[in-house]
Amino acid sequence: MSEGIDVGSPDEIEEGTAKVVEPEDSGVDEPIAVFHTESGCFFALNDTCTHEEASLAEGWIEGDTVECPLHSSSFDLRTGKVLCLPATVDEPTHKVTVENGRVVLYPGVPADDAARTAD
């Protein structure tokens, strides 16, 4: 699926937090977390940690990383790469852009780069 989904306006996701897009809205199998970093970038990864059942959207978001709230594995928000144990498997990324003042998620389309808020 490559059609974009309107996730909301940029300020609906507070900086340093994330919003989860459920499979029934995205059309892909896994929930997706759309992260808004403190530097104003948007990224999206699969929401469920690759280690165990935990929502990365509820994790600690700092810089361009998210730390899982369950066992503290960290993932690079840009690339989905796992940065530390216990997870050993990367997270799939999804493309997010900011278009006409809306955050748009492309479920299943790998990210090429971060979408920035207008600056």
Place this chain on the structure above:
Amino acid sequence: MAAFSAASELRARGYDGALTLLSPEGLPYDRPPLSKGYLLGSEDAAKIVLAPEDWYAEHGVEVLTERAAALRPSEASVELGNGRTLGADRVLIATGARPRPLAVPGGEAALTLRDRADADALRAALAPGARVVVVGAGLIGAEVTSAAVGFGAEVTLVDPIDPPLVPAVGEALARRLHEMHGEHGVRTVASVPVEIAASDGGACLVRLAGGSAVAADAIVAGIGIVPNSALAADAGIEVDDGVLVDASGATSNPGVFAAGDVSRLRHPDGALARRAEHWEAAVRSGQAAAAGMLGEPAPEFGAPWFWSDRYGAHVEAVGTLDARSAGRIVLREADGLPQAAFLLADDGRLLGAAAVGFPLLIRAARRIMDRGLAPDPAALADPSVPPRKLIH
């Protein structure tokens, strides 16, 4: 875990020589689930491997399901259980530990939990209605008790200390955690077993100090671990309740390193640390030993961290909550229930934090400690202050 962590770190640091992992049980797996999801049956053996088979091929790590029979550091080799000899310029001992046996008459009847086979045997014993006596209410004992309750067993939990875990999570959370057992129908007894006697129909009678006795279809002991240090001792390496190592995992033999539960840190002044038995310590000591084996300085690590789960509650702690030597405890409570405890030093720095169900508080605390910040005690105590706002 320590061996896997070391192998992974060796490759991350650019080591490109031969790397062999002796792992009698096959692909290394994660132990924390053995008393949690794997024991409950919600995670299977494939789910708990540390990395899939491809990872070992991709990282050039050969896994042999062989045991090391003897170390021959002077010959730069290791003798395997099958009689083969393997050349090795550097050897890492990550043989872990075994459960401490229940040292009372009849104590050999007690099940213990350390590896996958133990968890399988334990799961079979935790039948609905089975009378289970768990000896030791530390993290393993509490997790096994919680799993047993989940299976519908009738559990008696025996520990002389009430509540346990005070140095790890502080008095208030230790009390709250221990009370969860009673809330889930577990009988907690502050005592110790003195004898396990055979009873009718394959059952046992656990006699406790003080004269009472509890009938049991299964007994589980979670009373600590004993390091598997014989391999090192036989090779003439210094051992004292663990293989003695420095911060780089180096043992008294320059070709041999140790990491994980089998290792025990000796400080530069000669003082011996308590053996660190948590998951994270195995990861970190494996990484440190990898650096040591390559002749590189050991990485700096922050305060130690652990997690545990019982009755669906997720417990985490970082640093120490042991207020006996220094500091004061600040509690965060809501509706009369403690959510988190913080130990503050006299100069205001944070020495440790523990929480039941608020993992971001622990992530905030870890950062506060790593950065040497002095948090506002009122904010720590206020449940309306979000974790991120504690860092300023």
